[in-house]
Amino acid sequence: MLTRSQPKSSRTRPKAVRHFLDLDQISAAQLRRIVDMAHAMKKAGKRTPKELRPKGISDAVLAMIFEKPSTRTRVSFDLAMRQLGGQTIPLNHADLQTGRGEPVSDTAKVLSRYVDCIMLRANKHETLLEYADHATVPVVNGLTDVSHPCQVIADIMTFEESKGPIKGRTVAWVGDGNNVATSWMHAAVRFGFELRLACPPQLNPEARVLDWARAEGGEILLTDEAEEAVKAADCVVTDTWVSMGQSDATRRKQLLSPYAVDDALMKRAAKGAVFMHCLPAYRGLEVSASVIDGPQSVVFDEAENRLHAQKAILAWCLGV
Ligand code: CP
Numbered sequence: 470m471l472t473r474s475q476p477k478s479s480r481t482r483p484k485a486v487r488h489f490l491d492l493d494q495i496s497a498a499q500l501r502r503i504v505d506m507a508h509a510m511k512k513a514g515k516r517t518p519k520e521l522r523p524k525g526i527s528d529a530v531l532a533m534i535f536e537k538p539s540t541r542t543r544v545s546f547d548l549a550m551r552q553l554g555g556q557t558i559p560l561n562h563a564d565l566q567t568g569r570g571e572p573v574s575d576t577a578k579v580l581s582r583y584v585d586c587i588m589l590r591a592n593k594h595e596t597l598l599e600y601a602d603h604a605t606v607p608v609v610n611g612l613t614d615v616s617h618p619c620q621v622i623a624d625i626m627t628f629e630e631s632k633g634p635i636k637g638r639t640v641a642w643v644g645d646g647n648n649v650a651t652s653w654m655h656a657a658v659r660f661g662f663e664l665r666l667a668c669p670p671q672l673n674p675e676a677r678v679l680d681w682a683r684a685e686g687g688e689i690l691l692t693d694e695a696e697e698a699v700k701a702a703d704c705v706v707t708d709t710w711v712s713m714g715q716s717d718a719t720r721r722k723q724l725l726s727p728y729a730v731d732d733a734l735m736k737r738a739a740k741g742a743v744f745m746h747c748l749p750a751y752r753g754l755e756v757s758a759s760v761i762d763g764p765q766s767v768v769f770d771e772a773e774n775r776l777h778a779q780k781a782i783l784a785w786c787l788g789v
């Protein structure tokens with residue numbers, strides 16, 4: 470009798486697809502598992518032990534779609550998938566038919582027939598949500614205009630390596646209330662730490678995210694005084710003043726100049742506080758060279774930890 474292999478769409482799938490879209494969409498317990506797995510991945514090194522490897526990983530492929538530039542996310546996801554035992558297909562948006570108007574919904578359905586996971590760096594968060602709505606494989610947020618959850622998983626991991634468990638500690642965000650700040654707000658609620666944000670009022674984080682965090686019982690302070698946010702904090706974080714896709718650079722630099730992280734500001738933080746920045750950084754703007762290249766800076770640990778964190782995120786998405 471002639472047997473035909475089943476089309477991929479009708480193979481048995483896990484009941485719920487584990488998308489990694491935002492930290493507010495995943496339970497505190499699952500996020501804790503992901504960070505613990507990230508620590509374990511780092512300890513294990515390049516050869517991922519069997520218990521941390523998803524079933525069937527040697528046949529699994531990750532598609533990585535980039536609508537905007539990336540160094541860390543691109544390289545760390547690529548290596549992470551390979552070190553788990555799978556393969557990757559990097560795709561630039563301009564090379565895909567979506568660049569010529571093919572609907573995202575069709576693209577998501579087509580890619581789901583080929584690959585096992587889709588990582589997307591999107592200009593618009595809506596595009597990510599559309600992929601997730603139509604894909605039948607996990608979709609991972611590799612940064613949008615709204616959030617950057619993979620970064621903050623690596624940041625939590627980095628904090629814990631230097632300072633121990635993050636629960637109950639204090640993190641100060643200084644500068645633009647941007648996409649990375651949003652993921653920090655989500656994380657403050659899910660991991661139970663105090664987050665103090667110092668932003669110029671014109672560049673405050675989105676009110677709906679603040680409202681969500683406070684309604685969830687998050688300990689979040691919003692101020693326009695960098696000194697107030699940083700006082701006795703265990704960690705000071707900042708980011709570029711001009712994110713990808715933003716055009717009003719001159720206005721932003723003017724508004725944000727009082728929020729530069731320098732030695733004087735770091736002195737107000739707790740003794741032994743760490744400095745974090747997701748990179749790319751602009752020395753002399755959001756941070757002085759003496760801070761980012763100084764002894765309190767853990768920015769290259771953060772960058773390295775993207776790799777270990779991506780392995781944990783992919784393993785979780787693929788069923789570990
Ligand atoms: N931090 C971060 O996401 O860096 P890339 O833009 O280089 O991926």
Ligand code: NVA
Nearest residue numbers: 647708712713747748
């Ligand atoms: N906020 C920055 C982060 C870069 C990793 C941006 O969106 O460009």
